[in-house]
Amino acid sequence: GAVVSQHPSWVICKSGTSVKIECRSLDFQATTMFWYRQFPKQSLMLMATSNEGSKATYEQGVEKDKFLINHASLTLSTLTVTSAHPEDSSFYICSARSGGRGNQPQHFGDGTRLSIL
């Protein structure tokens, strides 16, 4: 159980285009979803937290107009990187957590490797 699917696995696109990444919880309802970014040889850094039906909370230094997050249902959240540039190239990973007890773990997707040319 607790499977999180992320799509696409990798994407290569030209500078200036927008890229949408989907994160789905397949076998549970995710009241909260998280988006992380990981640069090579570094650890994961939280970008934003989203609760279903409400606006995302962004971490300090993350541009909300650059990284648009939508969490319209209990099983789907999307991250759109708008007007992507080479410096946005990174490994983007989502996670999802069900409600209930506050100690429920986050379950992660397999990540999306984004390369901007």
Added chain:
Amino acid sequence: DAKTTQPTSMDCAEGRAANLPCNHSTISGNEYVYWYRQIHSQGPQYIIHGLKNNETNEMASLIITEDRKSSTLILPHATLRDTAVYYCIVRVHRSQGGSEKLVFGKGTKLTVNP
């Protein structure tokens, strides 16, 4: 910043138990300890978590000291596929917004050798 301290790297022989330590001396009474691992180019995989009692599941055992200032993740019979970076995380609760945050440190690079 991460509130845990882990060794940078460890080696283990295949078939032997791997014991990964973690120090979390500033842990609060209601904070849980979570363990994840990340195999290269994949998302982190949840392993186990605990508050104060020892925990065991199909993947591993978690031993938490009585004062809760440290813990040990035990992989009873390590295989080559257990080679990964292992993260020990204390989940930080934030008063504003009521959400929580997982802070990933550098973790322990475990290499299981044949």
